[in-house]
Amino acid sequence: MGPGPSDVPPEVLAALARPTIGHLDPEFLTVLDETQSMLRQVFGTENALTLPISATGSAGMETCFVNLIEPGDAVLICRNGVFGGRMAEVARRCGAEVTLVDAPWGRAIDPDEVARAAKNARFKVLALVHAETSTGVLQDLEPFRAIADSAGAMLLVDAVTSLGGVPVEVDRHGVDAVYSGTQKCLSCPPGLSPVSFSERARDVIAKRTAPVQSWYLDLSLIGQYFGGERVYHHTAPVNMIVALHESLRLVLQEGLPARYARHRAQAAALYEGLEALGLELLVEPDIRLPPLTLVRIPDGVNDVAVRKQLLAQHGLEIGGGLGEFKGKAWRIGLMGASATPRHVALCVEALGQALERM
């Protein structure tokens, strides 16, 4: 119940352990096609270029920037936690000129501030985090397509902790590039990063003048394997993709609306339980991210000692704080298969016991 990896259902672990077959085996190519198709459904998109990158979520972030950015490009990045900051770092390593719009940790980005930064300016990309894993803030994406348009920018979104847990609507929100991870609300082990790119983004990539600085993440090469041609680029992580296929099947079997409702309901139960223990939630109710709850560590309570006790006594992992919240907050995940009444009850009871003993 940390910020991921989350619990993986037995069906997905069983799929992971199926005998390894070739990355050009017709049976595996069917799995690949179906995986892409199911990813489109979960992302809410018809984007052809929708696929799992063969590395973890941070490599998905890097895939977006290395493919869209050429040296000297102007990028507007919204930062209200670790992952907005990481975007800026990755973009700079691509030679981008980065302009930042900041919001305090635990708060949402103010669209009006972004609109002001975009006014009378041109940016190639406007980037923001849908679900900030370091703060537990859910960002409403609605206003940003219009703001991006005002600056002629593509819209790039981090959906690592939202995909499969809260609605991600790539086409409705006009998102041009999005990345996620498998180990959060999709309930698959870590190791892959689902990404999706709009036609517009594909055009931009096709018209690049500088080569993509990463050969491994170059979508013009990767797309030849995932498209009909099946040109060898690198050896696909076969077992991980078979597992992702199974996890997506389970997500769609539950149904996206039911899955989102379950995350909201279990989060509400967790809030209630934590507040009954006298704990303070760090994020305002209207921007709370159901899959990840930030709790202030009470004064005088030893962060590490509590987490060690939860693990030793209850086999329960919750996350420590990152960045500005290090030592100040716990991060409690209710992601995918972990968003159940049993998990909520275990966490509240275990945390209550641990705090009593401190």
Added chain:
Amino acid sequence: MGPGPSDVPPEVLAALARPTIGHLDPEFLTVLDETQSMLRQVFGTENALTLPISATGSAGMETCFVNLIEPGDAVLICRNGVFGGRMAEVARRCGAEVTLVDAPWGRAIDPDEVARAAKNARFKVLALVHAETSTGVLQDLEPFRAIADSAGAMLLVDAVTSLGGVPVEVDRHGVDAVYSGTQKCLSCPPGLSPVSFSERARDVIAKRTAPVQSWYLDLSLIGQYFGGERVYHHTAPVNMIVALHESLRLVLQEGLPARYARHRAQAAALYEGLEALGLELLVEPDIRLPPLTLVRIPDGVNDVAVRKQLLAQHGLEIGGGLGEFKGKAWRIGLMGASATPRHVALCVEALGQALERM
């Protein structure tokens, strides 16, 4: 029995399917430490910076170049197949000035030619492929440390198809940077790239003036997670690392000399069987790579039809040719758990039947 992924033993599949635990869980950190330690044994090195990169072998190649190279650096690359060519491509994307020493496909690199290219020149890196997966050639690394020294260069080696199947002796050969994959002779699914860097390479990385262009593959950041500090960089692919741990345990349980002898013995049996069918081996005996045998496709035989029949009738996959060998050669793997008399017999019999029917 293609060029990888190879068969994965049931113990490794079972390890892969163990319940996912956190990437900072003490139990997992022990697995990480042991994995690094076992990798050192298999690589034949005491290099502290020895770890699995969280992506496939080609990302291991990229890790070596992005960390060692800065724009404008001169690099000498030996090319006798696809993977030497890929090295050149990756190095150029790092801004390297690349000088190539070529050898024909199916032949080894001539150290004298490399020595001539290195004479009176300075290079930052001399790079070559230990086991060319596109041609089945095993390169003797012995002469290259001295040649690299003559040009003041670090020695960078591709050991994707050699690690765990033929001796890889990083320290004895003075290799400064090496990468491999998990899906060949280690008999683990694809998804990770073991790498190792000498103290000298670490010094070079520490003294860089330009940032590493890939944030995801930046060893100065990754090393803080794998070292004692456990600083979060990205979410480690937990299940894949647990599987690698198990596959390394099996490799060392068999013993490296016994494992190498098994690969040689089964390869010899395969050569005999193939030649008895009247097939021609493409690589001269003294430079044949035991884990991967290249066979010339006889005139008039339909490459794809034969491979389809092997898969449909016998559940047997062999590889097609790559690059110059596309349509001209088959690639037959005897890697790790697949290097057994049963595999050799199945392959020879199935291929014999398929050729008779053509």
